[in-house]
Amino acid sequence: MVASPLAGRRPATKESGRRTLARRLQRPGVWFVLPAALLLVIFFTYPLVTSLWQSFFATSGGVTSWVGLEQYARLFADPLIGKSLANAALILIVQVPLMIALAVGLAYLLNQSWLRFRGGFRLFAFLPAVTTLVAYAVVFRVMLATDGGAVNQVFAVFGVEPVDWLNNEWWARVALIAAITWRWTGYNMVIILAGLQSIPAELYEAARIDGAGRWQIFTRIVIPQLRPVLIFTTVTSTIGALQLFDENYILTEGGPNDATLTPVLYLYKVGFRQFDFGYASAIAWLLVVLTAVIAIIQFRLMREKK
Template identity: 65%
Template sequence: MTAVNTHERSVAPACAPGTVRRPRRRGHLSGWIFAGPAAALFALFFAYPLGASLLQSFTTEDAGAVHWVGLDQYQRMLHDPAFIQSLLNTGLILVVQVPVMIGLALVLAALLNQSWLRFRGTWRALHFLPAVTTLVAYAVVFQVLLKTDNGLVNQILGAVGISPVDWLNDPTWARISLILTLTWRWTGYNAVILLAGLQSIGKEQYEAAALDGAGTFTTYTRVILPQLRPVILFCAVTSTIGTLQLFDENYVLTRGGPDNATLTPVVYLYKVGFQQFDFGYAAAIAWVVVALIAAISALQYLAFGRERRR
């Protein structure tokens, strides 16, 4: 009896791992049950449309029949003046508007961070409010303000003796109007993000810079800005993505005109896809925009991160 009991006790632990595995399997099964609906929705509404659009960019439709054309849709862009013009317009907005906006946001964040400023919470909320308004709503407001006839801006200019400006019908002024509109909406948004970065910097660093004899400008350029590099990178990348995806503002203001002066790739994609019903070419444009966003974002990351890696 003693030998048998000893044998049974020695065998019993060998069965223990089997009893432990069952709850793990049940746990994995429970995880898949909970994650299953989200995974199914992701596959149905994101992964499948993404793959279908990529496949569609290599096809064309003629009389209801779909034909495989390979890279013809992408080669077509190289000879499409409207698409090239949309890239040039977007590049101009990106080079001019984004640096100006981030520069203004840095100045605004520094002012909102001052201890002597009264009602700081109110001022921060007021500057962030433009980012809360819907894209179409604020674009319609600017369309009314910038009307050539009876627009509020031209009425103010006329009151001080300046002749009316054809804001939305002249190519140059249309680009300026679009840049001003984007700057008004997104400067406060980026300022609040940069303000959060400023508040993460300890006061002792300001005091140390002051003890070393650094002035306000030197303190911000040599001490504060290097530490804000990740935050500035975030603002630059998100602003770049927003510019390359620009649609609502310029479509409401000018429909991409006049003379394609404010045409962007997404507006052109909309016209090709939903006005000309050339969905294969529209899908190819969409994937080129995705590639541009990835490439420019990577370049910005390398440019801003170079000093940190050193």
């Protein structure tokens, strides 16, 4: 007796038919995802891996050789790395709290029901965020010029001596912090405003019934409820301080006396002016590690909140 070739096969079921149909439906999706995946590999993954590999090499006399961790050892002996990180820390300590405080105040004010033309005021406050970085930095450079700048002209009306904004170490830092604050306060305000609008109205009503004033409502209800949003805006602003480049490059090019030099600007100078790409890659990975540490802190803070 000859066995049938179909004797050992299991009969097709509805479940296996559904799986086969699902696989067929997924195949076109792979082709739709493929272009984005290729762009991610070409413009993100490949440069990332290449920069890490390049950080272990050094070029001398036109010859590139393997140096291992020597480029990373240079980071600890380079005084400009320390100064650039100190400048970024100064911006973080002074500018970030100032900007977040202004953003919270603006958002709280623009969330009040009694305020007329709230939409127009919100648009006006957010407009700096849609201004291109280069354009607004150039405008600030013209306004803060020592001779003929708009700011010094206003000071002259009140009999105040002109300030050398961009050539004095102290005032250059002030000018940079003012420019960044003007640019990003409205951006953070919109995020905080969204957080304010998610707070249940019942909390405000219960607080008023208990006799709480406006300041108590703000400190006991608004700020605690905004904690996740404030953590997010603070962390993103901190990462932005580490990645600062456009503003200080256009305003001062890191001067005077490296007073506004930041890690990314120093990376640019090392890589594209000194053509020391190995050391520039090491600086880039230092920033990657610092950014990762800040992200981990964010996740832990959010976990504690939950």
